Amino acid sequence: MQWKGRRQSTNVQDRRGERVSRAGGNPAVTSALLSFFLRSSGKTKLVVVLIALFGLAFCRGPMLQILGFSSAPSTTYVANASDKEMKAYLSTMMGDNETVWADILPQYDLRFRPAQMTIYAQRIDMPGGYADARMGPFYLPANETIYIDPSFFTEMKEKFGATGDFAEAYVVAHEYGHHIQNIMGRLQELHSSHGKVSQRDFNRHSVRVELQADFLAGVFARHADTTFKQFLEAGDIEEAMRCAEAIGDDRLQQQAQGKVVRDSFTHGTSKQRAYWFNKGYSTGDLREGEALYSLPYDQL
Template identity: 40%
Template sequence: MRWQGGRQSDNVEDRRTEGDDGGIPGGMGNGGGFRFPSGGGMQSVRGGGISGILILAAIFLFLKFCTNIDPMQILVDGGMMDQSSTGQSQPQSPASRPTAQSNDQMTQFVKTVLAETEDVWSGIFQSEGKQYPPPTMVLFNGQVRSACGFASAASGPFYCPGDRKLYIDLSFYDELDKKFGASGDFAQAYVLAHEVGHHVQNLIGVLPKFNQMRQNMSEADANAMSVRVELQADCFAGIWGHFTQQKGILEAGDLEEALNAAKQIGDDTLQRKMQGYVVPESFNHGTSAQRSSWFKRGFDSGKLDSCDTFSGAI
């Protein structure tokens, strides 16, 4: 992927030196767009033995009865985080501050990719007579506070519709490569493009409608609808890839990197790798075949109407 020298987005908050734990012991792991069932989000609590269990129980009880937050929803939520389920008001974000990490290569890379998504989606919205308000990307280390609640790096990148920001701990890319076998810069770009896809869904009304509907859904029905939402975000990521290819930015093998990443983070592949068997009714992102197929559909067409995951079979 020929990204060096490209425009870098200014819509970035660097919180990597803030230690944003919000006063919760060990932080709480929230669901993310590329959440892996690695168990990493609970290690700080489990390591304390029975005291850790008591702390966890106390946190769950506080969330359940004092804040109207469903703690199980925090642990299993899908690729976007629902502000409406927390009842929290949007926190004031601290101003971006320069850090020693601000100019490292990976930071430059994600800023460039975000700028490319801004260019593509601004053009698409403009073609329909609309303006595209871009999301802000928040860089964090370990854990972070958003308008949707608290998240740990173990949960993976996520988008919060409540503050229109996408959050990522860049160490995630090491795990994507070494633990899940999805390497390459275009695979990494696909991660951001998927989260930006959730932002597009938020703007066009898909996320607000889904978050309203799932309040009255069973867990199984909500999971099934979440799969359709996630697959559409994959398709939107493919649309971004389509226009990126037209600009001559992609290189040989880039598409294969993204398709491999989509396969490696399918619900069936992750469950089989982590627990040795699959539970289809618990899928909330889509199978490996579905995720790669919908990304490819958006990549091939470059059209929004090719990404209707809500009509018919997926």
């Protein structure tokens, strides 16, 4: 994938220099919860991280609030060459998403507004609590911001074998897809059903929303490839498909707990994630993704 030399978005904040300290919250509850998390086995931790992977931020709200951290600028952080390169890469990806979606949405009578991105290291405060690297990247509808700790990309390579800068672009495009869903009203629908339907039905709704974000990442890839010179190179789509396959609920559950519990899926199987990404890529048409909300659940 070629990315250097294109416009970089100005909607990216690099907050890796900020230290996070405890502020407010209940110190006893905070330390109890944190020590529970830190004492839990590698497998449990992995499950926590995997559940959060690409997850929707509002599910984690209450936990974040209890923990109550806040950030302060650190005087010791100096960005090195690879930090600067990562910021340039992410800013270019955000710029690409802005260009593509500002072009596509009006074709469907939708008005585009850009998302924000916060790059952080380890932990950062955000409205309602704090973001922790162990959650993986996510989109917070409340402030329309994608939170990402780039160390996730290293983890993605080491744990899931998802390599290449297009696999990383897929992650950004999936999160940007949640922002597009926010504009389309799909996130509000999911959010407002919380507590009103059974957990099983909520999870099924969540799977549809997540698969649509994969679909939108595919739509982005197709349009980006016709908009920018040499955007895709041989093997890039396969890279994204492998990444989508590596993070399916079935594969992650199998790895983490040795079995698969279908009713607890929130993101879809490996096969479904790769299928819907590819459907977005091959059609490039937002209407094709609407089938996700009318197809019977077992036919997704």
